Amino acid sequence: MDKPSEKGQISSGLSFSRQAEGILVIELAGNWTINDKLPPLSDVQKEVEKGLLPVQIVFDAKDLGKWDSGLLTFLVKLIEICSQKDIQVQKDGLPQGAQRLLHLAFAVPERKGDRKESSRLSFLAKTGDSAVMFWKSIFEMITFVGQVSVAFIKMLTGKARFRGSDLLLIIQECGADALPIISLISILVGLILAFVGSIQLKMFGAQIYIADLVGIAMARAMAAVMTGIVMAGRTGASFAARIGTMQVNEEIDALKTSGISPMEFLVLPRILALSIMLPLLTLYADLMGILGGLIVGVVGFDISFIEYYNETKSSLTLTNIWIGLVSAFVFGVLVALAGCLRGMQCGRSASAVGDATTSAVVTGIVSIVVATAVITVVCNVLGI
Amino acid sequence: MTLINSKLKTQNSKPTKPHIIVRDLTMAYGTNVIQRDLTFNVNQGDIFIIMGGSGCGKSTLLRHLIGLQTPAKGQVFYGDVSLWDMDPDERERFMRRFGILYQSGALWSSMTLAENIGLTLEEYTDLSHSEISEIASFKLALVGLAGFEDYYPSEISGGMKKRAGLARAMALDPEILFFDEPSAGLDPISARLLDDLILELRDSLGSTIVVVTHELASIFAIGNNSVFLDGETKTMIATGDPKKLLAECRNPTVHAFLTRGEPGKG
Structure with a gap:
């Protein structure tokens, strides 16, 4: 040699x-x-x-x-x-x-047809491809929602298979464990709303209405939207990454060949957990937001605690809170669906898991915003 | 260049009946054909080897046999029933008769080893909790993992994951066991022990066993029937007992593979 x-x-x-x-x-x-x-x-x-x-x-x-x-x-x-x-x-x-x-x-001679062809498509062909892909992705989403519905009906008839301990664990992860960040975000949102509102209200001496502003805004929309977005980034992403990694490790295949539907075993408990916990978190965020407003009112504008409390109590109706909670429930379903869908669609590589996570957060946030718009319009039409 | 299909028939002394029958199977991802016109039988009690060079579609064939991937064309029969003509629910029930060891083990990462093994038992049997945990411990002991019941998959080594995966595959005492590259990533002695275990399972439980592998030592040690997939021509070029193939098959690709001859052993 x-x-x-x-x-x-x-x-x-x-x-x-x-x-x-x-x-x-x-x-x-x-x-x-x-x-x-x-x-x-x-x-x-x-x-x-x-x-x-x-x-x-x-x-x-x-x-x-x-x-x-x-x-x-x-x-x-x-x-x-x-x-x-x-x-x-x-x-x-x-x-x-x-x-x-x-x-x-x-x-070893090069195998014919093994080299990847870098085919340059015309603009028209690319547009067509994207349109077909878009239609396909819509179709996949609808199929997924259908499968989840079937699994849900099975659960109602007591035939769905998932472990109760899994459900409780997910509830803990997407509920109790999220309390610190939800507290921080909603107190700050309450503070910001109060400050922004106070500048206008102070001009005609109506500082006391800070309580109305913060209370109604938080309860009706802000708490649900902020909690929804935080959960999309926190829990939706985690669902996608978790299920995506299981896809990479062949764990999903192993479930399927054991005759256990991943829809029932993985997706159903996650959707249940998030759609239960998001309204509860929102209720908590309402309280925290009002607390934020209270701090501004008491410290910055000489409103007494009792005054602020009474003003909030008289302005905030149960309808407002209900609208917030219903939105939160819808967001919970949407965020969990987005996370699980992207996880199940995940390919078999590390970068595919990254893509799935990104896509889950984007899909989650977009659907929250769209749903908020729809709910607002519906409430307006119904006059509530 | 035309390759002659050298299909050797297994002529075992005892009469065997086919357990899995594959007819004219064509596998494809979209328009990209992986393998075409696969026709072979797996007999009851066989240790059947799916062999061939890397990337020729061995694992893909396995996915077709276990119901994870739909064939582009052709049929897979289990006895008299066609796997892909069943409706999905029926197929799901049918698939419970399979035990599958995945390449990476594919243990469910959120569950302990005992829970991994116990899950299907919980779902499909009326056994009590204590009975299930006894069975799980027994299966773990069979694969040399006694005492590891409460470990999570992330806490054990690669070889142990494989063995735990095998214990899970055996949970329901399946009629057919599928192994995807069982000895890949194992040291020679562990690989040898796994081979012995596979032989033991066949002899004691009478299971039919299908193994995807390209480890020559394993192929000759355990296989008594096989199919050879060729990536070049995208079809099977030999089937039969690997030892007989070595002695009789004159196809250069098969011969080179079985003798590790020529550069690029495959």
Whole structure:
């Protein structure tokens, strides 16, 4: 086994000489490593095309220093060019190691149709493709909702299979464990609402109405929307990542072949848990938001605690709270559906899990915003 | 170049009846055909090897046999019933008769080993909790994991995951066991022990066993029937007892594979 020999630190050189009967001798000198500045292949091409086309190329490598893949890729390209032009390449003059590696590189011929074709589609074709993909994704969503509904009906008739302990664990993860962040966010939202409102209300001495503003805004929309968005980022993403990873590990396949429906076993408890916990969290967020408003009112605008409490109590109706809770329930279903759907659609690689998580959060937030718009319009039409 | 299909018939001394019958199976992802025109039988009590070079569609064939992937064309029969003509509910029930060891073990990561094994028992039998945990412990002991009942899959090594996966596959005492690359990632001795275990399962429980592998040592040690998939021609080029194939099959690809001959052993 001859190692790439170590000769002086001369830079790579390429020179040519012609022997009789169309034999071109290529002399390789100096170091030929990927770190050296290698002579371009076009030098050889020019030399080959100069005068009569040679029949054979031989190498002279007695002055060759260190070499590595730099030399080999150069030779591979050279051999490919020569085979197109029907020039024979004699590899005898090359170092033994290089000869063997070249032999390896050409030992397994490229399989036809294995190379990925970089097909450039026209704009029209791309647009068509996206439209078809869009329709497909809508269809998949509808199918998924259908499957979940079937699983839900099975649960109502007592035939669905999932473990109660799983449901409780998920309830803990997406309920109690979310309390700190929900507290922080809703107190801050309450504070912000109170500050923004107070600037206007102070101008005609109506600071006391901060209580009305904060109370109604939180209960009717803000608490549900903020909690929904936080849960989309927190729990929706976690559902997608969890189920996606199970997809990668073949755990979902294992469930299917054990005759256990992943819809019932994985998706159903998650949707149940989130649609129960999101309204409860929202109720808690209502309280925290009002607390935030109270802090601003008491500290900044000399409203007494009792005044603020009475004002909130008289302005806030049960209808407002109900609208918030119903929205929260809808958001819970949507966020859980988005998370589980993207998880189940996940491919079999680490990057696919990342994509699934991103997509779950985006789908979750978009559907929350759309649902809020729909609920607002419906409430307006119904006059509540 | 045309390759001659060398289909060797297994001529066992005892009469065996086919358990799995595959007819004209074509497998494809979209328009990309993986393998076409697969026709072979797996007999009752066989240890049937699906072999072939990397990426030729061995695992895909397994997914077709266990009902995870729909064939583009052709049929898979279990005895007299066609797997893919059943309605989905019926197929789901039918699939409970299979025990499957996945390539990565595929243990359910949120459950302990005992719960992994016990899940199907809980679902499909009327056994009490204590009986189920006894069975789970017994199955774990069979694969050399006694005492690991309360471990989670993330807490044990790769080889142990495989064995635990096997214990789970055996939970319902299945008629047919499928193994996807059982010895991949195991050291030679563990691989050998797993082979012995597979033989023992066949002999003691009389299960039919289908193994996807390209480990030559395993192929000759346990296999008594096989199919060879070729990635180049995208079809099967041999079927029969691997030892007989080695002696009799003149197909160069099969021969090279079984003798590790030629560069690019596959």
